Amino acid sequence: MKVGFIGVGNMGGPMCRNIIKNTNHEVIVFDLNPDAVKACTDLGASSGTSVADVAARCDVVITSLPLPKIVEDVTLGPAGIAANAKPGTVFIDLSTNAPATARRVAEGMAAKGIQMLEAPVSGGTARATDGTIVIMVGGDASVFESNLPLLKSFSGEVIHLGDIGFGSVAKLINNMLAFCNAAAAAEALMMGKRSGIDLKKLDMVIRNASGASSGYANMATKAFAGNFAPSFALDLAHKDLRLALELADELGVPGMIAPQVMNLQRMARGMGLGSADSSSVIKVYETALNEEVRAK
Ligand code: NAD
Numbered sequence: 342m343k344v345g346f347i348g349v350g351n352m353g354g355p356m357c358r359n360i361i362k363n364t365n366h367e368v369i370v371f372d373l374n375p376d377a378v379k380a381c382t383d384l385g386a387s388s389g390t391s392v393a394d395v396a397a398r399c400d401v402v403i404t405s406l407p408l409p410k411i412v413e414d415v416t417l418g419p420a421g422i423a424a425n426a427k428p429g430t431v432f433i434d435l436s437t438n439a440p441a442t443a444r445r446v447a448e449g450m451a452a453k454g455i456q457m458l459e460a461p462v463s464g465g466t467a468r469a470t471d472g473t474i475v476i477m478v479g480g481d482a483s484v485f486e487s488n489l490p491l492l493k494s495f496s497g498e499v500i501h502l503g504d505i506g507f508g509s510v511a512k513l514i515n516n517m518l519a520f521c522n523a524a525a526a527a528e529a530l531m532m533g534k535r536s537g538i539d540l541k542k543l544d545m546v547i548r549n550a551s552g553a554s555s556g557y558a559n560m561a562t563k564a565f566a567g568n569f570a571p572s573f574a575l576d577l578a579h580k581d582l583r584l585a586l587e588l589a590d591e592l593g594v595p596g597m598i599a600p601q602v603m604n605l606q607r608m609a610r611g612m613g614l615g616s617a618d619s620s621s622v623i624k625v626y627e628t629a630l631n632e633e634v635r636a637k
Contacts, residue, residue: 344491345399346370347392347415347422348436349377351572352462353405355469356435357381359495363472366491371395396425401491405435407577409442409584417449428454431488435476437461437516437577439584440506443479447505456484459505460492461512463519465559466572473497477515479508510588517585517599520578520619522556524602527623529557530564530634540565540636563620565636571618578619579606 344366346357354377361368361384368386371394372378378388389395392415396402402422406412412434416422422432432455434446443459450457458480468474475498478485485501492499502511529552533543544561547553563569582603589596605622612628614621627633 342401343367343369343399345389345395345402346381346386347395347402347404348372348406349381350374350405350407351466351574352469353377353403353435354380355466356405356462356474356495357386357403358384359469359472360491361385363494364491369395369398391420392422393420393425396422396430397427399426399430401431401433401488402426403433403435407436408580409436409438412436412438412442413446416446423449423453423455426453426455430455431484432457433460433488433492434458435460435462437512437581437584438509439587440479440509440513443509444506447480456481457505458484458488459508461508462496463512463515464497468497469495475500477502477508477511479503479505479510509584513581513585513588516578516581517589519554519556520582520602520606521598522554523560523620524605524622526554526557526560527564527605527620527626527634530561530623531626531630531632534632534634535630540634544636560620560623563618564623564634567633567635569614569617569621569624571616573619574616575606575609575619575621576615579603579610579615582606 349357349370349372369389370378370381370386371389382388432450447457458478460476460478462474462476464474472495474496476492476496478501502508533540608625609622
Protein backbone atom coordinates (compact mmCIF):
# COMPACT_ATOMS: atom_id res chain seq x y z
CA MET A 342 0.00 0.00 0.00
CA LYS A 343 1.10 3.62 -0.56
CA VAL A 344 1.36 5.68 2.63
CA GLY A 345 1.74 9.45 2.43
CA PHE A 346 3.32 11.31 5.35
CA ILE A 347 2.95 15.12 5.50
CA GLY A 348 4.86 16.95 8.26
CA VAL A 349 8.01 15.01 9.15
CA GLY A 350 9.36 17.29 11.91
CA ASN A 351 10.37 16.42 15.48
CA MET A 352 7.50 13.93 15.88
CA GLY A 353 6.39 13.09 12.35
CA GLY A 354 10.00 12.42 11.23
CA PRO A 355 10.76 9.55 13.62
CA MET A 356 7.24 8.08 13.31
CA CYS A 357 7.53 8.12 9.52
CA ARG A 358 10.97 6.50 9.68
CA ASN A 359 9.54 3.71 11.85
CA ILE A 360 6.88 3.01 9.21
CA ILE A 361 9.65 2.84 6.59
CA LYS A 362 11.74 0.48 8.78
CA ASN A 363 8.92 -1.72 10.09
CA THR A 364 6.61 -2.21 7.10
CA ASN A 365 6.78 -2.94 3.39
CA HIS A 366 4.58 0.02 2.49
CA GLU A 367 5.76 2.49 -0.11
CA VAL A 368 6.13 5.76 1.81
CA ILE A 369 5.87 9.18 0.13
CA VAL A 370 6.71 12.24 2.26
CA PHE A 371 6.13 15.96 2.00
CA ASP A 372 7.35 18.77 4.28
CA LEU A 373 8.17 22.43 3.75
CA ASN A 374 11.60 21.74 5.27
CA PRO A 375 13.87 19.89 2.77
CA ASP A 376 16.19 18.61 5.54
CA ALA A 377 13.24 16.92 7.25
CA VAL A 378 12.29 15.26 3.95
CA LYS A 379 15.86 14.09 3.35
CA ALA A 380 16.02 12.34 6.73
CA CYS A 381 13.16 10.13 5.45
CA THR A 382 14.20 9.72 1.82
CA ASP A 383 17.65 8.62 3.05
CA LEU A 384 15.86 5.63 4.60
CA GLY A 385 13.96 4.68 1.45
CA ALA A 386 10.92 6.98 1.25
CA SER A 387 10.28 8.97 -1.90
CA SER A 388 9.39 12.65 -1.81
CA GLY A 389 6.17 14.19 -3.08
CA THR A 390 6.08 17.60 -4.71
CA SER A 391 3.17 19.01 -2.69
CA VAL A 392 0.35 18.10 -0.30
CA ALA A 393 -1.93 17.60 -3.32
CA ASP A 394 0.60 15.30 -5.03
CA VAL A 395 0.94 13.06 -1.95
CA ALA A 396 -2.83 13.05 -1.36
CA ALA A 397 -3.57 12.02 -4.96
CA ARG A 398 -1.05 9.15 -4.99
CA CYS A 399 -1.64 7.43 -1.64
CA ASP A 400 -4.09 4.95 -0.10
CA VAL A 401 -3.49 6.31 3.40
CA VAL A 402 -2.40 9.89 4.11
CA ILE A 403 -0.92 10.75 7.52
CA THR A 404 -0.24 14.25 8.86
CA SER A 405 1.79 15.50 11.86
CA LEU A 406 1.52 19.29 11.73
CA PRO A 407 2.13 22.06 14.27
CA LEU A 408 -1.00 24.23 14.53
CA PRO A 409 -4.77 23.75 14.01
CA LYS A 410 -4.82 26.45 11.31
CA ILE A 411 -2.12 24.60 9.34
CA VAL A 412 -4.03 21.32 9.76
CA GLU A 413 -7.18 22.99 8.40
CA ASP A 414 -5.28 24.45 5.40
CA VAL A 415 -3.54 21.18 4.58
CA THR A 416 -6.75 19.16 4.92
CA LEU A 417 -9.63 21.37 3.76
CA GLY A 418 -7.80 24.11 1.82
CA PRO A 419 -8.04 24.34 -1.99
CA ALA A 420 -4.69 22.56 -2.47
CA GLY A 421 -5.34 20.21 0.42
CA ILE A 422 -6.01 16.55 1.05
CA ALA A 423 -9.84 16.56 0.77
CA ALA A 424 -9.69 18.29 -2.62
CA ASN A 425 -7.08 15.94 -4.06
CA ALA A 426 -7.32 12.47 -2.50
CA LYS A 427 -9.30 9.69 -4.18
CA PRO A 428 -12.59 8.58 -2.58
CA GLY A 429 -11.79 5.59 -0.35
CA THR A 430 -8.52 7.11 0.89
CA VAL A 431 -7.98 6.94 4.65
CA PHE A 432 -6.73 10.11 6.36
CA ILE A 433 -4.99 9.87 9.76
CA ASP A 434 -4.07 13.05 11.66
CA LEU A 435 -1.43 12.61 14.38
CA SER A 436 -1.37 16.35 15.24
CA THR A 437 -2.75 17.77 18.49
CA ASN A 438 -5.98 19.63 17.77
CA ALA A 439 -9.18 20.87 19.35
CA PRO A 440 -11.93 18.19 19.25
CA ALA A 441 -14.09 20.65 17.26
CA THR A 442 -11.34 20.99 14.61
CA ALA A 443 -11.06 17.21 14.31
CA ARG A 444 -14.84 16.91 13.84
CA ARG A 445 -14.89 19.72 11.25
CA VAL A 446 -12.03 18.16 9.27
CA ALA A 447 -13.69 14.71 9.46
CA GLU A 448 -16.92 16.17 8.02
CA GLY A 449 -14.99 17.80 5.15
CA MET A 450 -13.24 14.50 4.44
CA ALA A 451 -16.48 12.48 4.63
CA ALA A 452 -18.06 14.79 2.04
CA LYS A 453 -15.32 13.60 -0.38
CA GLY A 454 -15.62 9.91 0.55
CA ILE A 455 -12.46 9.99 2.69
CA GLN A 456 -12.51 8.23 6.06
CA MET A 457 -10.66 9.87 8.93
CA LEU A 458 -9.04 8.83 12.18
CA GLU A 459 -7.81 11.55 14.54
CA ALA A 460 -4.83 10.00 16.28
CA PRO A 461 -2.89 12.40 18.53
CA VAL A 462 0.19 10.94 20.16
CA SER A 463 2.01 11.19 23.48
CA GLY A 464 5.54 10.27 24.53
CA GLY A 465 7.73 12.95 22.98
CA THR A 466 10.50 12.55 20.45
CA ALA A 467 12.28 9.83 22.45
CA ARG A 468 9.32 7.45 22.30
CA ALA A 469 8.46 8.52 18.74
CA THR A 470 11.99 7.41 17.87
CA ASP A 471 12.02 4.09 19.74
CA GLY A 472 8.52 3.25 18.47
CA THR A 473 6.78 3.14 21.87
CA ILE A 474 4.62 6.24 21.45
CA VAL A 475 1.00 6.11 22.71
CA ILE A 476 -1.70 6.86 20.11
CA MET A 477 -5.19 8.05 21.14
CA VAL A 478 -7.63 7.34 18.34
CA GLY A 479 -11.07 8.78 17.61
CA GLY A 480 -13.09 7.56 14.64
CA ASP A 481 -15.14 4.72 13.22
CA ALA A 482 -14.33 1.35 14.85
CA SER A 483 -14.03 -0.51 11.54
CA VAL A 484 -11.63 2.10 10.10
CA PHE A 485 -9.66 1.86 13.35
CA GLU A 486 -9.46 -1.94 13.12
CA SER A 487 -8.35 -1.99 9.51
CA ASN A 488 -5.60 0.57 10.13
CA LEU A 489 -4.41 -0.86 13.45
CA PRO A 490 -1.43 -2.74 11.93
CA LEU A 491 -0.17 0.51 10.38
CA LEU A 492 -0.60 2.42 13.67
CA LYS A 493 1.11 -0.39 15.59
CA SER A 494 4.09 -0.29 13.23
CA PHE A 495 5.28 2.96 14.85
CA SER A 496 3.82 2.87 18.38
CA GLY A 497 3.73 0.93 21.64
CA GLU A 498 0.10 1.45 22.67
CA VAL A 499 -2.90 2.29 20.49
CA ILE A 500 -6.14 3.12 22.31
CA HIS A 501 -9.49 3.62 20.55
CA LEU A 502 -11.40 6.26 22.56
CA GLY A 503 -14.63 6.29 20.49
CA ASP A 504 -15.99 8.74 17.92
CA ILE A 505 -13.98 11.53 16.30
CA GLY A 506 -13.21 14.16 18.97
CA PHE A 507 -12.49 11.80 21.86
CA GLY A 508 -8.89 11.24 20.76
CA SER A 509 -8.30 14.99 21.06
CA VAL A 510 -10.17 15.15 24.38
CA ALA A 511 -7.87 12.45 25.82
CA LYS A 512 -4.77 14.14 24.41
CA LEU A 513 -5.64 17.62 25.75
CA ILE A 514 -6.48 16.28 29.23
CA ASN A 515 -3.23 14.28 29.30
CA ASN A 516 -1.12 17.25 28.22
CA MET A 517 -2.77 19.65 30.65
CA LEU A 518 -1.80 17.24 33.42
CA ALA A 519 1.75 16.82 32.09
CA PHE A 520 2.34 20.61 31.84
CA CYS A 521 0.99 21.12 35.38
CA ASN A 522 3.36 18.40 36.63
CA ALA A 523 6.28 19.99 34.75
CA ALA A 524 5.53 23.47 36.13
CA ALA A 525 5.29 22.09 39.68
CA ALA A 526 8.59 20.30 39.04
CA ALA A 527 10.27 23.60 38.03
CA GLU A 528 9.08 25.22 41.25
CA ALA A 529 10.15 22.20 43.32
CA LEU A 530 13.60 22.08 41.75
CA MET A 531 14.16 25.79 42.40
CA MET A 532 13.22 25.19 46.06
CA GLY A 533 15.78 22.40 46.12
CA LYS A 534 18.43 24.63 44.57
CA ARG A 535 17.93 27.45 47.07
CA SER A 536 17.86 25.06 50.02
CA GLY A 537 21.43 23.98 49.26
CA ILE A 538 20.49 20.27 49.11
CA ASP A 539 22.46 17.99 46.73
CA LEU A 540 20.18 18.23 43.66
CA LYS A 541 21.16 14.79 42.30
CA LYS A 542 20.24 13.18 45.62
CA LEU A 543 16.95 15.10 45.76
CA ASP A 544 16.33 13.86 42.22
CA MET A 545 17.02 10.27 43.28
CA VAL A 546 14.43 10.66 46.06
CA ILE A 547 11.75 12.16 43.82
CA ARG A 548 12.18 9.62 41.03
CA ASN A 549 11.61 6.85 43.59
CA ALA A 550 8.96 8.58 45.69
CA SER A 551 5.42 9.94 45.37
CA GLY A 552 6.47 13.13 43.53
CA ALA A 553 7.58 11.18 40.45
CA SER A 554 5.96 11.85 37.07
CA SER A 555 7.18 11.95 33.50
CA GLY A 556 6.72 15.76 33.63
CA TYR A 557 9.09 15.87 36.61
CA ALA A 558 11.64 13.50 35.03
CA ASN A 559 11.77 15.46 31.79
CA MET A 560 12.06 18.81 33.59
CA ALA A 561 14.88 17.60 35.87
CA THR A 562 16.82 16.01 33.00
CA LYS A 563 16.64 19.14 30.83
CA ALA A 564 17.25 21.64 33.66
CA PHE A 565 20.22 19.76 35.18
CA ALA A 566 21.89 19.60 31.75
CA GLY A 567 20.86 23.18 30.86
CA ASN A 568 19.73 21.71 27.55
CA PHE A 569 16.62 23.49 26.30
CA ALA A 570 16.98 22.53 22.62
CA PRO A 571 13.41 21.92 21.44
CA SER A 572 12.19 18.36 21.41
CA PHE A 573 8.73 19.79 22.23
CA ALA A 574 8.67 23.51 21.52
CA LEU A 575 7.16 25.82 24.14
CA ASP A 576 4.99 27.41 21.42
CA LEU A 577 3.41 23.98 20.73
CA ALA A 578 2.96 23.25 24.44
CA HIS A 579 1.30 26.64 24.80
CA LYS A 580 -1.02 25.78 21.89
CA ASP A 581 -1.97 22.49 23.60
CA LEU A 582 -2.63 24.15 26.96
CA ARG A 583 -4.71 26.88 25.33
CA LEU A 584 -6.82 24.20 23.60
CA ALA A 585 -7.16 22.34 26.93
CA LEU A 586 -8.32 25.51 28.72
CA GLU A 587 -10.84 26.16 25.95
CA LEU A 588 -12.14 22.62 26.46
CA ALA A 589 -12.35 23.16 30.25
CA ASP A 590 -14.29 26.35 29.57
CA GLU A 591 -16.71 24.55 27.21
CA LEU A 592 -17.22 21.87 29.87
CA GLY A 593 -17.67 24.38 32.73
CA VAL A 594 -14.77 22.94 34.73
CA PRO A 595 -13.17 25.56 37.02
CA GLY A 596 -9.51 26.21 36.29
CA MET A 597 -7.59 26.40 39.57
CA ILE A 598 -4.18 25.17 38.45
CA ALA A 599 -3.83 24.99 34.65
CA PRO A 600 -4.45 28.76 34.10
CA GLN A 601 -1.48 29.48 36.40
CA VAL A 602 0.67 27.21 34.24
CA MET A 603 -0.60 29.09 31.19
CA ASN A 604 0.65 32.32 32.82
CA LEU A 605 4.05 30.73 33.42
CA GLN A 606 4.19 29.72 29.73
CA ARG A 607 3.21 33.26 28.71
CA MET A 608 6.06 34.70 30.80
CA ALA A 609 8.54 32.27 29.24
CA ARG A 610 7.31 33.11 25.73
CA GLY A 611 7.58 36.81 26.62
CA MET A 612 11.23 36.12 27.46
CA GLY A 613 11.72 34.91 23.88
CA LEU A 614 11.67 31.18 24.68
CA GLY A 615 8.77 30.17 22.37
CA SER A 616 10.94 28.07 20.09
CA ALA A 617 12.98 26.58 22.97
CA ASP A 618 11.87 23.37 24.66
CA SER A 619 8.69 23.54 26.75
CA SER A 620 10.83 22.72 29.84
CA SER A 621 12.36 26.21 29.50
CA VAL A 622 9.51 27.54 31.69
CA ILE A 623 11.98 26.88 34.53
CA LYS A 624 13.94 29.89 33.23
CA VAL A 625 11.15 32.13 34.53
CA TYR A 626 12.14 31.02 38.07
CA GLU A 627 15.84 31.09 37.22
CA THR A 628 15.65 34.63 35.87
CA ALA A 629 13.49 35.93 38.71
CA LEU A 630 15.85 34.49 41.35
CA ASN A 631 19.10 34.90 39.40
CA GLU A 632 20.03 31.28 40.03
CA GLU A 633 20.25 28.25 37.73
CA VAL A 634 19.08 24.71 38.47
CA ARG A 635 22.02 22.76 37.02
CA ALA A 636 23.54 19.54 38.35
CA LYS A 637 26.04 16.94 37.16
P1 NAD B 1 7.56 20.31 14.28
O1 NAD B 1 7.40 21.78 14.09
O2 NAD B 1 8.88 19.75 14.68
O3 NAD B 1 7.12 19.54 12.93
C1 NAD B 1 6.07 19.96 12.11
C2 NAD B 1 6.53 19.82 10.65
O4 NAD B 1 5.44 20.23 9.81
C3 NAD B 1 7.74 20.70 10.31
O5 NAD B 1 8.77 19.90 9.75
C4 NAD B 1 7.18 21.70 9.30
O6 NAD B 1 8.12 22.07 8.30
C5 NAD B 1 6.02 20.91 8.71
N1 NAD B 1 4.99 21.76 8.11
C6 NAD B 1 4.43 22.88 8.62
N2 NAD B 1 3.50 23.35 7.77
C7 NAD B 1 3.48 22.50 6.71
C8 NAD B 1 2.73 22.48 5.51
N3 NAD B 1 1.82 23.40 5.23
N4 NAD B 1 2.96 21.46 4.64
C9 NAD B 1 3.91 20.50 4.93
N5 NAD B 1 4.64 20.50 6.03
C10 NAD B 1 4.43 21.49 6.92
O7 NAD B 1 6.42 19.92 15.32
P2 NAD B 1 6.35 18.54 16.17
O8 NAD B 1 6.95 18.77 17.50
O9 NAD B 1 6.75 17.41 15.30
O10 NAD B 1 4.75 18.49 16.41
C11 NAD B 1 3.84 18.01 15.44
C12 NAD B 1 2.51 17.77 16.11
O11 NAD B 1 2.66 16.77 17.13
C13 NAD B 1 1.95 19.01 16.82
O12 NAD B 1 0.55 19.05 16.64
C14 NAD B 1 2.33 18.80 18.27
O13 NAD B 1 1.46 19.49 19.16
C15 NAD B 1 2.21 17.29 18.38
N6 NAD B 1 3.04 16.66 19.43
C16 NAD B 1 4.35 17.02 19.63
C17 NAD B 1 5.09 16.36 20.61
C18 NAD B 1 6.55 16.68 20.87
O14 NAD B 1 7.10 16.20 21.87
N7 NAD B 1 7.23 17.43 19.99
C19 NAD B 1 4.51 15.35 21.37
C20 NAD B 1 3.19 14.99 21.12
C21 NAD B 1 2.47 15.65 20.14
